[in-house]
Amino acid sequence: MADRSRSPWSPRIGGFLLAETLSAIGTFATMIAIWAYAAYRYDASPGEIALYGIAFTLPGVFLGPISGVVIDRIGSRRVLVGAKALGVVASLALIGAHSFGMLTLLSALHGVAGAFARPALTSMPPRMVDDEHLARTNALVGLTEQLSIVLGPVAAGIAIGAFGFKGAFVFDAATYALGIVVLPLVRLAPVVKAVDHAESLTTPWREAIAGWRIVAKTVVLRRVVMTTFVVHFLYGTALLAEPLYVRDVLERSTTVFAGLQTVFGVFLVAGGLIAARVGDRMATFMWVVGGVVASGFSALLYLGTGSLAVAVIGVSLWGVATALIWGPAHTVLQRSSPPSAHGRVMATDMLVANSAMFLGLGLAGVLIGAFGVPRTISGVALFVIGSGVALALADRRDHRSIEMPEMDSVGRRVEARQ
Structure with a gap:
């Protein structure tokens, strides 16, 4: 039971x-x-x-x-x-x-x-x-x-x-x-130390960068952290672009800006409820990259046009897409890393997210000044969409290579060389 x-x-x-x-x-x-x-x-x-x-x-x-x-x-x-x-x-x-x-x-x-x-x-x-x-x-x-x-x-x-x-x-x-x-109130199960990782951490410096090393060596972890980078780069760019978009492109008041933020928040919560309802069926890397691609497309709708109606649709979809990334990404990170290193892996993901937001925020000022909000967001959104598609294709290719072993000229399976 x-x-x-x-x-x-x-x-x-x-x-x-x-x-x-x-x-x-x-x-x-x-x-x-x-x-x-x-x-x-x-x-x-x-x-x-x-x-x-x-x-x-x-x-x-x-x-x-x-x-x-x-x-x-x-x-x-x-x-x-x-x-x-x-x-x-x-x-x-x-x-x-x-x-x-x-x-x-x-x-x-x-x-x-x-x-x-x-x-x-x-x-x-x-x-x-x-x-x-x-x-x-x-x-x-x-x-x-x-x-x-x-x-x-x-x-x-x-x-x-x-x-x-x-x-x-x-x-x-x-x-x-x-x-x-x-x-x-919370009862936590004890952590079973992974000997192969624990024994290799002989100095404070090596222990501090262990999260990076584990992410770098594990393909799925590396890809999830890449998705973290691209979506938070988009968030950082949008953080500066949103008020300028409402003021200069839509030519609306701060009340409209506040309303769009509220819409995003409401649909963000709705997406979180959907993720909680669906549960384990969404806990795959393909769901994560699907959310990344959806974020790129919804950002295009939100900040890439001059229509308020389209912007409302875009910001709504962006809220849902953002929520659908959060839970599945963390589940994949946790299941794909040693329990004894969960703190360092999750901290690495946080560091990448914050760094990407800073980079996006910094570059947004330069890009928006040169090209305007719609063109800048369109370029960043296409980068996000392309990154998501590339990561999905790489993941699919890896799964295919596992499912379809290499054959020789007469159809016999070729054993992997040690």
Whole structure:
């Protein structure tokens, strides 16, 4: 008989995921509150406000190798507790922040907490549930982040309206603390160390880059991380392109921009629910590349035309496509890597995602200035589509070579040479 305590529908895991959803909403609300606080309290310029976003995301680039090692050494639960405790401190410290520099520093501290919390959380599902529930659980973990995109701005608005900017900071601290309280509810299976990998990690440096080495040596891991790079490069480009597209191409107000973001969030959540419903049938690399190709096409519809109606259709499809990538990609990464290295592999994937977003954001300014939003997005989207198709064809070719062994001139199977 199946152990219900190791399924995503158990009260313990359900309570944990609910707390993680609230924590993600609190973090998103705090970032919005920081940006708004800087704008109104310190009259910060757009460039200065962008510094907060950079300060928040840079730790995920620089601390990726370190966070993965720490997770695999002391366990994802302990790392998650430490990261959330740091989040509580950073959120409460924001209440007494009295300068622009202090806000920037505390944004970076939130980024450090996220650099450890995200790979710790995404490495937990294989130890939290049985393998038959892994794909569905990953989709539900992704849904916690997706709901924050929709509900985070709402929570920020309510907290700021009722209690001022500091109310959002207190709310975030409370949700971090709730996450710590519910963590003991989750029972994690012990990790069986893979001797072949563990024995090769003889120095801290080699251990830190083990995630990269495992990804580089394992074909399917390498391909999944490539998909992570191309879609996040697209996200980074779109991050700068979206407000410019609404202003310069559609010639609409910020209300339309906010509406399009809301549509994206709603369909992102809808896609997450679909992924959770379908479960293991989507946990394949071909589903991942399908989502990548769909992201490219939907970005073309959204930002590549001058029609608001087409843009609404495009942003809706993009939300669904984004959600359909998240769960299957993480499931493939977890199933294709040693359990003792899950922290480093998931941290490597996070590092690649953050780096790709930075690259996309940086190049977008140059490309949009030279070619405009529609042409830039069209070029990036075609790059994403082409990358997805190329990876799908390579994967299909590999499977064919396994299914159809090499034959000699008279039809006899040729044995592989040792």
